[in-house]
Amino acid sequence: xxxxxxxxxxxxxxxxxxxxxxxxxxxxxxxxxxxxxxxxxxxxxxxxxxxxxxxxxxxxxxxxxxxxxxxxxxxxxxxxxxxxxxxxxxxxxxxxxxxxxxxxxxxxxxxxxxxxxxxxxxxxxxxxxxxxxxxxxxxxxxxxxxxxxxxxxxxxxxxxxxxxxxxxxxxxxxxxxxxxxxxxxxxxxxxxxxxxxxxxxxxxxxxxxxxxxxxxxxxxxxxxxxxxxxxxxxxxxxxxxxxxxxxxxxxxxxxxxxxxxxxxxxxxxxxxxxxxxxxxxxxxxxxxxxxxxxxxxxxxxxxxxxxxxxxxxxxxxxxxxxxxxxxxxxxxxxxxxxxxxxxxxxxxxxxxxxxxxxxxxxxxxxxxxxxxxxxxxxxxxxxxxxxxxx
Amino acid sequence: xxxxxxxxxxxxxxxxxxxxxxxxxxxxxxxxxxxxxxxxxxxxxxxxxxxxxxxxxxxxxxxxxxxxxxxxxxxxxxxxxxxxxxxxxxxxxxxxxxxxxxxxxxxxxxxxxxxxxxxxxxxxxxxxxxxxxxxxxxxxxxxxxxxxxxxxxxxxxxxxxxxxxxxxxxxxxxxxxxxxxxxxxxxxxxxxxxxxxxxxxxxxxxxxxxxxxxxxxxxxxxxxxxxxxxxxxxxxxxxxxxxxxxxxxxxxxxxxxxxxxxxxxxxxxxxxxxxxxxxxxxxxxxxxxxxxxxxxxxxxxxxxxxxxxxxxxxxxxxxxxxxxxxxxxxxxxxxxxxxxxxxxxxxxxxxxxxxxxxxxxxxxxxxxxxxxxxxxxxxxxxxxxxxxxx
DNA sequence: CTGATTTGTTTATTGGTTGAATTATTTGAG
DNA sequence: CTCAAATAATTCAACCAATAAACAAATCAG
Numbered sequence: 001x002x003x004x005x006x007x008x009x010x011x012x013x014x015x016x017x018x019x020x021x022x023x024x025x026x027x028x029x030x031x032x033x034x035x036x037x038x039x040x041x042x043x044x045x046x047x048x049x050x051x052x053x054x055x056x057x058x059x060x061x062x063x064x065x066x067x068x069x070x071x072x073x074x075x076x077x078x079x080x081x082x083x084x085x086x087x088x089x090x091x092x093x094x095x096x097x098x099x100x101x102x103x104x105x106x107x108x109x110x111x112x113x114x115x116x117x118x119x120x121x122x123x124x125x126x127x128x129x130x131x132x133x134x135x136x137x138x139x140x141x142x143x144x145x146x147x148x149x150x151x152x153x154x155x156x157x158x159x160x161x162x163x164x165x166x167x168x169x170x171x172x173x174x175x176x177x178x179x180x181x182x183x184x185x186x187x188x189x190x191x192x193x194x195x196x197x198x199x200x201x202x203x204x205x206x207x208x209x210x211x212x213x214x215x216x217x218x219x220x221x222x223x224x225x226x227x228x229x230x231x232x233x234x235x236x237x238x239x240x241x242x243x244x245x246x247x248x249x250x251x252x253x254x255x256x257x258x259x260x261x262x263x264x265x266x267x268x269x270x271x272x273x274x275x276x277x278x279x280x281x282x283x284x285x286x287x288x289x290x291x292x293x294x295x296x297x298x299x300x301x302x303x304x305x306x307x308x309x310x311x312x313x314x315x316x317x318x319x320x321x322x323x324x325x326x327x328x329x330x331x332x333x334x335x336x337x338x339x340x341x342x343x344x345x346x347x348x349x350x351x352x353x354x355x356x357x358x359x360x361x362x363x364x365x366x367x368x369x370x371x372x373x374x375x376x377x378x379x380x381x382x383x384x385x386x387x388x389x390x
Numbered sequence: 391x392x393x394x395x396x397x398x399x400x401x402x403x404x405x406x407x408x409x410x411x412x413x414x415x416x417x418x419x420x421x422x423x424x425x426x427x428x429x430x431x432x433x434x435x436x437x438x439x440x441x442x443x444x445x446x447x448x449x450x451x452x453x454x455x456x457x458x459x460x461x462x463x464x465x466x467x468x469x470x471x472x473x474x475x476x477x478x479x480x481x482x483x484x485x486x487x488x489x490x491x492x493x494x495x496x497x498x499x500x501x502x503x504x505x506x507x508x509x510x511x512x513x514x515x516x517x518x519x520x521x522x523x524x525x526x527x528x529x530x531x532x533x534x535x536x537x538x539x540x541x542x543x544x545x546x547x548x549x550x551x552x553x554x555x556x557x558x559x560x561x562x563x564x565x566x567x568x569x570x571x572x573x574x575x576x577x578x579x580x581x582x583x584x585x586x587x588x589x590x591x592x593x594x595x596x597x598x599x600x601x602x603x604x605x606x607x608x609x610x611x612x613x614x615x616x617x618x619x620x621x622x623x624x625x626x627x628x629x630x631x632x633x634x635x636x637x638x639x640x641x642x643x644x645x646x647x648x649x650x651x652x653x654x655x656x657x658x659x660x661x662x663x664x665x666x667x668x669x670x671x672x673x674x675x676x677x678x679x680x681x682x683x684x685x686x687x688x689x690x691x692x693x694x695x696x697x698x699x700x701x702x703x704x705x706x707x708x709x710x711x712x713x714x715x716x717x718x719x720x721x722x723x724x725x726x727x728x729x730x731x732x733x734x735x736x737x738x739x740x741x742x743x744x745x746x747x748x749x750x751x752x753x754x755x756x757x758x759x760x761x762x763x764x765x766x767x768x769x770x771x772x773x774x775x776x777x778x779x780x
Numbered sequence: 781c782t783g784a785t786t787t788g789t790t791t792a793t794t795g796g797t798t799g800a801a802t803t804a805t806t807t808g809a810g
Numbered sequence: 811c812t813c814a815a816a817t818a819a820t821t822c823a824a825c826c827a828a829t830a831a832a833c834a835a836a837t838c839a840g
Contacts, residue, residue: 006407006411006414007411007432007433008408008411008432008433008434008828009403009404009407009408009411009828010404010795010827010828010829011401011404011794011795011796011797011826011827011828011829012795012796013399013404014399014400014401014403014404014795014796014797014827015795015796015797017396017399018398018399018796018797021396021397021398021399024396034817034818034819035818035819036817036818036819042397042398043397043398044398044797044798045797045798045799046818046819046820047797047798047799047819047820047821047822048796048797048798049819050819050820051796051797051820070806070817071807072806072807072808072816072817073805073806073807073808073815073816073817074805074806074807074815074816074817074818075804075805075806075816075817075818075819076805076806076817076818077817077818077819078818078819209625210625211624211625223705225705225706227617227622228622232617232618232706233707234601234706234707234708235599235600235601235707235708235709236707236709236738236742237707238707238737238738239705239706239707240705240707241704241705241707241737241738242704242705244700244704244735244736244737245700245701245704245705246637246697246700246701246735247636247639248638248639248640249637249638249693249697250638256737257734258700258734258735261735307636307639310634310635310636310648311635311636311701311705312705314631314632314634314635315613315615315629315630315631315632315635315701315702315705316615316622316624316629316705317623317624317625317626317627317628317629317630317631318624318625319625319626344647344648345634345636345648345651346634347628347631347634347646348626348628348631352626398797399797400796400797400798400826401796401797401798401825401826401827401828402826402827404826404827404828405826405827405828408827408828424786424787424788425787425788426786426787426788434828434829435828435829435830436787436788436789437788437789437790437791437828437829437830438827438828438829439788440788440789441789441827441828460786460837461838462785462786462837462838462839463784463785463786463837463838463839464784464785464786464787464836464837464838465785465786465787465788465834465835465836465837466786466787466836466837467786467787467788468787468788
């Protein structure tokens with residue numbers, strides 16, 4: 001009967017787990033925290049915490065800072081914080097009209113950010129990847145000049161990515177079955193869908209929701225689904241194809257072959273056409289100026305999005321929906337129609353309304369999430385990092 | 391930055407984990423398995439496995455059986471199986487027109503099954519629960535006469551249940567804010583939604599899918615969502631309200647206040663009305679006899695279900711959809727229209743079609759899942775059981 | 781009957797946490 | 811100014827659980 005068999009646990013796994021526990025306790029604390037407080041919070045003994053912290057400090061994951069001034073008697077505590085000059089994450093993104101790379105340190109602070117505009121569709125995948133590789137190498141060099149060590153890299157791509165990091169199809173880039181391979185020489189690069197990584201970027205903010213769905217409005221519409229604090233990728237890694245949720249069975253034909261998909265109502269192309277403008281900035285300007293075509297186009301798109309949100313919330317019971325991509329900047333005009341439609345259609349909206357918010361990092365979300373996924377890997381498994389540097 | 395802090399791991403957690411690992415390895419094996427094979431499969435040493443097995447045998451979770459005849463040299467292996475007379479799970483169900491209880495042993499075998507017909511809506515919750523309590527007590531007594539020990543109980547209810555086991559609302563029973571409390575005296579009873587527990591029953595079958603959605607067609611339509619081998623309940627425990635996924639924004643008004651919910655197309659009431667019959671059995675009979683009204687009603691319901699399935703699969707990328715409740719017996723007529731509509735609307739259907747199957751345990755699914763949830767708790771945490779019996 | 785082979789147990793060792801005692805560093809009271 | 815109280819951090823013996831390797835048990839093959 002049932003149950004994944006899993007793997008055996010030995011003593012070293014205990015240490016690995018507790019190292020992560022201590023590290024994350026420090027990461028979750030806003031102020032520098034003492035060993036004794038870590039012991040209190042985690043339930044480990046001070047002796048154990050001391051031993052673990054020693055490892056983390058020599059491994060350049062934690063650093064000791066000046067004791068925080070404290071009232072009352074007693075030996076002052078030595079503060080612990082995430083090392084500002086330890087390992088860092090490199091996040092890359094390639095999209096229709098730009099490529100970008102950034103470096104984020106352990107504490108989640110953006111340290112470097114490089115963006116190059118340019119239509120990536122004009123070049124073949126190999127050329128585009130080579131240019132991105134050079135950009136990423138520059139970002140890495142800048143970071144290492146600061147004393148940081150880039151511990152890993154991730155790349156956000158607007159398309160379906162297989163588990164082994166091959167871009168199966170990225171329609172708007174014109175890519176098909178592209179293996180990203182060794183973008184950065186020695187450093188392995190994880191490749192993932194843009195919406196998935198953008199969703200992860202929200203987990204890097206203070207006190208993120210445990211369950212939410214990130215809806216990314218670009219040319220297509222994608223979603224990153226976070227359940228129990230972890231990204232849910234689906235059986236084959238193709239979850240989040242929210243752009244093809246049926247809105248109206250008899251609606252306009254979609255390029256996917258079906259009719260009435262969300263994309264036909266709230267996709268960039270449909271909305272811009274309805275508003276009679278050519279770009280998202282023009283649309284926002286027109287809406288801000290009170291243009292009726294723009295406003296009614298956004299209201300219609302919001303209604304369709306609200307219907308899709310209702311399907312998602314009725315199914316998954318997430319409390320929060322994060323809107324990203326071009327939706328982030330258009331949220332002022334989308335919020336009301338989305339909330340109205342979702343309020344009507346979500347069964348439990350009466351006692352608990354759906355929370356709508358814009359992506360914290362706006363247009364940088366995917367790139368930040370990519371870098372953040374590296375950091376998250378370090379925080380979740382510091383033992384692997386410690387082993388790597390002998 | 392982020393990450394749930396978790397709890398410390400000590401050596402005893404290692405033992406708890408490895409006890410579960412050994413127990414589940416035996417459970418996953420179809421034939422009796424030797425200590426040495428368990429060691430090979432799990433990666434633990436034979437010495438460790440021996441020690442763990444000793445604990446599990448004295449704790450009545452495993453029993454030694456005759457060595458299986460084997461070819462070749464060597465000392466014959468002692469077989470290990472799940473104890474047929476160890477702890478067992480009690481599953482209960484209360485629904486519109488019956489109440490039921492069953493006992494399932496560690497190996498997942500149904501040992502006793504009691505069903506009482508009768509309209510539960512006519513009695514107040516207290517009376518109905520008392521009758522169910524008597525039924526459950528009888529099932530328990532039968533099991534204990536066989537030498538089984540009922541280790542826990544779960545109750546399936548057709549409604550929303552809060553995390554602390556209070557039935558918030560069960561519209562078809564006419565219940566509202568009913569605390570189930572001590573149904574069985576000393577034995578605590580977990581209460582959960584009928585579709586959730588029915589979904590869990592599929593996990594008790596041989597080689598279940600890791601991710602799937604169980605759609606239960608009763609008066610309402612509910613779903614149990616299993617992701618990564620575990621039930622996903624949602625932030626507030628209200629996931630799976632698939633009956634109110636929007637199918638057509640301008641469709642018929644639903645009792646929830648919105649328009650065009652799935653329930654208005656594929657709910658029992660709508661389908662029976664369209665077919666001009668009064669019960670599910672009549673509908674199946676009419677369809678089997680080639681009745682055109684019945685067949686077209688089922689085709690229409692299937693189309694709507696297929697649209698909802700497309701929304702679910704596009705969002706979650708599950709490969710398998712299990713149909714339960716009255717849909718299980720109607721699947722012969724629903725399969726084709728569901729598959730057709732989903733095939734058109736699921737983005738990845740071309741390379742990987744949606745698998746549709748009927749609930750393994752048919753009408754007993756919820757009750758079996760309830761009992762199975764107790765067994766699963768034992769297999770996932772045998773250390774707790776061992777501690778409980780000194 | 782002997783050697784090969786496989787299962788299962790015994791024993792010493794190792795890694796990691798615990799708890800108690802100890803050392804270190806400060807505040808505050810007399 | 812000195813000493814007690816308080817808090818932080820480290821040291822050390824004890825303990826728990828897994829490992830590795832040797833050993834005992836049971837069977838088969840020749």
